[in-house]
Structures are given as structure tokens and as C-alpha cells.
Amino acid sequence: MNPIALLAQLGRVVLAALAALGRLSLFAGSTLSHMLRPPFYPREFFSALLNIGWLSLPVVGLTAVFTGGALALQIYSGGARFNAEAVVPQIVAIGIVRELGPVLVGLMIAARVTSSIAAEIATMKVTEQIDALVTLSTHPMKYLVAPRVAAALITVPLLVAVGDVIGIAGGYVVATENLGFNAAAYIKNTVDFLEVNDMVSSLVKGCAFGGIAATMGCYYGMKSGGGAQGVGAATKSSVEAAAILILAANFVLTGVFFSL
Amino acid sequence: MIRMEGVRKSFGDNHVLRGMDLHIPKGSSMVIIGGSGTGKSVALKCVLGLIQPDGGRILVDGKPADSGDRDAFLARFGMLFQGGALFDSLPVWQNVAFRLLRGTLKRPMDEAREIAIEKLRRVGLKSDVADRLPAELSGGMQKRVGLARAIAAEPEIIFFDEPTTGLDPIMAGVINDLIREIVVEMGATAMTITHDMSSVRAIADNVAMLHDGVIQWTGPVADMDASGDPYLDQFIHGRAEGPIEAVR
Numbered sequence A: 001m002n003p004i005a006l007l008a009q010l011g012r013v014v015l016a017a018l019a020a021l022g023r024l025s026l027f028a029g030s031t032l033s034h035m036l037r038p039p040f041y042p043r044e045f046f047s048a049l050l051n052i053g054w055l056s057l058p059v060v061g062l063t064a065v066f067t068g069g070a071l072a073l074q075i076y077s078g079g080a081r082f083n084a085e086a087v088v089p090q091i092v093a094i095g096i097v098r099e100l101g102p103v104l105v106g107l108m109i110a111a112r113v114t115s116s117i118a119a120e121i122a123t124m125k126v127t128e129q130i131d132a133l134v135t136l137s138t139h140p141m142k143y144l145v146a147p148r149v150a151a152a153l154i155t156v157p158l159l160v161a162v163g164d165v166i167g168i169a170g171g172y173v174v175a176t177e178n179l180g181f182n183a184a185a186y187i188k189n190t191v192d193f194l195e196v197n198d199m200v201s202s203l204v205k206g207c208a209f210g211g212i213a214a215t216m217g218c219y220y221g222m223k224s225g226g227g228a229q230g231v232g233a234a235t236k237s238s239v240e241a242a243a244i245l246i247l248a249a250n251f252v253l254t255g256v257f258f259s260l
Numbered sequence B: 001m002i003r004m005e006g007v008r009k010s011f012g013d014n015h016v017l018r019g020m021d022l023h024i025p026k027g028s029s030m031v032i033i034g035g036s037g038t039g040k041s042v043a044l045k046c047v048l049g050l051i052q053p054d055g056g057r058i059l060v061d062g063k064p065a066d067s068g069d070r071d072a073f074l075a076r077f078g079m080l081f082q083g084g085a086l087f088d089s090l091p092v093w094q095n096v097a098f099r100l101l102r103g104t105l106k107r108p109m110d111e112a113r114e115i116a117i118e119k120l121r122r123v124g125l126k127s128d129v130a131d132r133l134p135a136e137l138s139g140g141m142q143k144r145v146g147l148a149r150a151i152a153a154e155p156e157i158i159f160f161d162e163p164t165t166g167l168d169p170i171m172a173g174v175i176n177d178l179i180r181e182i183v184v185e186m187g188a189t190a191m192t193i194t195h196d197m198s199s200v201r202a203i204a205d206n207v208a209m210l211h212d213g214v215i216q217w218t219g220p221v222a223d224m225d226a227s228g229d230p231y232l233d234q235f236i237h238g239r240a241e242g243p244i245e246a247v248r
């Protein structure tokens, strides 16, 4: 391939990516504006709170407890290589609160919530339910998208907080039961070590990841087409995009919080 | 009341509407016939603004359909979709009363439910379907729920996309009578798509035949049999031989 063609190819890819980013930003902006202007649909909002928040608790809890436990074991055995086994409580706390709590909750929400939102809205799209909404004087962005994104912005940080606590508890159980740590000292070390900034970063990440997860589900759902295959494609793309954007946002937010 | 002038719509190189002209007077019942895939559903969606036409004008009460307050515009319409398009997460009665439960036409819950049950009865459904989910109903029942939803808020203009497809002959008769009644008694303007010639005769004031993206023939239903138009003749008699190709 000659260099000009290669360059043209590259240009097309970059342009397509920028166009996608532009469409996505427009969608997010329009979602935000619909979230702030009446009419509001409280019933849709509460059902989204229930679906995204409450019903995700088991998944989030299980993810966090196993991760916290494994983290304690890893740090203990890794720390033993240079006689630093004692840092388990501090590293578990910081690892969970700053990084693993928000990221794993975000990814689980992408798996659980993004996929279900995308599949539901895409199905409504291909069966003309979205058109029907419009003819019944109901704006799909307001009725379907805004309540879900708002619910995710509120509940996912709370889920992250719960995940943080359960993750640390997982580490605590493994450390005190299997690794011979003193229970009171473990808790004291954890509490003393964590800073407000750590917890704030955890919640801010949760909020951002929740927003990304719900917005991606809605975006791909609303632009889907073409029958069952379209629904499948929308679901797949939404989860991929949500997961990658969550990881990228995590990198950026970590930079913002901890390298300044 | 509704006037389409030279409306054009293509999907890629599939030129569906190629300059469609149609006028539907206020309080009349227009039936659109035409082969499968000729763009009848697309035409209805263009009027409602669900599909943007590529060209031409659509006037409702003399004003362009895409001007002015969209909510107020849509509040005048009821639409039965070809596939029903019921909201599968809501029970039947909330589907029917959808408009009455939110927005400008909002009523108290029990009043809305009563209206929904009354509309269900008018399309021949008993009140015990009210609390079921759409997925638990047969195809014909879903169609009738869609019909009940289209008429629930008593709109001025109602579009029916194949209201009797998939119904038994008796139920089809009930629905034909209902549509006629809505036009005659409530003074609504109706635009119906159907393939069922007995429906055409039962509900139409005027008939229009869509073929090749344009209105091939239009006129009062009484003139339909003596039109002398070979396309229309082939269609109403269901002949395989004629100017309309069987493979499209």
C-alpha cells in the first residue's frame, strides 16, 4: 500500500472516530437538557432507581467481597518478599477505594445495566414502540433516556460506596481469619490511612461511570435498527463502548485526583 | 384538512414515494390501498413527522405539518401501527390510557382506567384483558388494543395501518363498524390502510391507490368499480395478470 493511501485510510478512521464522539456528545448534551426540563416522569425514574441501584447490589457485593479477599492474599504474599506483610490493611483500603471499587462496580454495571438498557430500547425501536411514544406526545429522550441516566448518576456512586465497604470487609475477613492480623488494629490502620480525597475520588468515579454506562445503553439502543440482529449489535456495541470509556475515564480521573 | 403535495421519500436508491399528491377533506374517511411495499406506511409516517420526507409539502389545516408546536400537533392525532407497537412493559389498560396518564391530557388514575376499559369494550375486548401484559395476548387482540389506544384520547385525526389484518371476519366487521362510527358520529378525519376490499367498501368515503410512488387513482368509493383504471381493476379483483407485476 502506498503511503498516501495509508494516510487517507488513517484519516478516515480518525474522522469517523471524531464524528462518533461528536454524535455521542450531542446525545449526552441533549440527555442532560431533557433531564433538567419538565415534564418529568417520576414513575420511570423510580423504576430505574430500583433496577440500576437496588437490584445491582448482589452483583456488586459479590464482586467486591471476592476482590477484597484476593487483594489481601496477594498483598500479603507479595509483601512477604520484602518483609512488608504489615501493609495489607493500608494497601487493600487504597486499592479498593481508589481503584478497584469504582472500576469493578463500573464494569459490572456496564455488563448488567448497559446491556439491559440497550436491548430494551433497541427492541422498542425495532418494534415501532419509540414511534408510538412520539405519536402519544411523549418524548423518548425524556421518557426513556433521562430517567435512566439520572438514576444511574445517583445510584452508581452509592453502589461504589457499598462496594468499597464490602471490598475492605472482604480483605479484613481474609486478613484476620487466615493471615493472623489483629482485628482492631486492622480496622484502625484502615481508617487512619484513608483520606477524604480517596473517598471523594471513589464517589466521583462512580458518578462518572454510572453516567457513561446508562448513556451508552440509551445511545446504542436509540440508534439501533434492523430487527433482532440490530438489537444484538446494539447491545454488544453498547457494552464494549461503556467498558472502554469507563476504563479511559478512570485513567483520566485518577490523573486528575492524584497526580496534581 | 390533510394535503400532501409532491411528497418524495427514498431510502438509499429505493425510491418509495415519488411525488405523492393526496387530499383528505375534514371529517371524511380516506382509504389507501396498494401493493405490499409500495410505501403506504411510509406515507402515514411522513404526515406524522416520524419519517422526514425528502421533498414536497404536507399541510394540515393549511399549515405545514413540521411548523409550530409539535406537541399540540401530535395531540390531534391517533395512530394504529401496523405491528401494534404496544409498550410491552405496561399492562394493557395503561397502554390504552397512555395519553390519559401523563402530559396535558392527564386524568385521575381510576378515571383513566375506566375510559381504557370502555375503549377496550368498543374494540370487542372484555375487561379482564385490562391487567394482562401485551405479550400474553394473541396477535389479533394486540391489534385491537392498539386500536383502542389510538382512539382513547378521541383525537380529531386518526390513522389506521391495517386495522383488520389478522382478525377473524366477525371481528373485522366490528372494527369496520367502529371506524365508520368514529368518522360519522365523532366527526373525526380518518386515513386507513388496508388490503381487505370488504373493509374498503365498509369504511371508505374516498379511496386512493398508491402505485410506483404516486397516487395512481383516487376518487369516491362508489366510482371505484367503474374507474376504468387497469391498475385499480387488477388490484380490487385480485388478478395475478395485469399491468402490476406480481414480483416486486
Ligand SMILES: Nc1ncnc2c1ncn2[C@@H]1O[C@H](COP(=O)(O)OP(=O)(O)OP(=O)(O)O)[C@@H](O)[C@H]1O
Pocket: B011, B014, B016, B034, B035, B036, B037, B038, B039, B040, B041, B042, B043, B082
Ligand atoms: N426505515 C426504513 N428504512 C429503509 N427502508 C424502509 C424503511 N421503512 C420502509 N422502507 C422501505 O420502504 C418501502 C415501503 O415500505 P412500507 O412499509 O411503507 O410499505 P407498505 O406499503 O406499508 O407495505 P405493506 O402493505 O406490506 O405494509 C419498502 O420497500 C421498505 O423496504
Ligand SMILES: [Mg+2]
Pocket: B040, B041, B042, B082, B161
Ligand atoms: Mg405497511
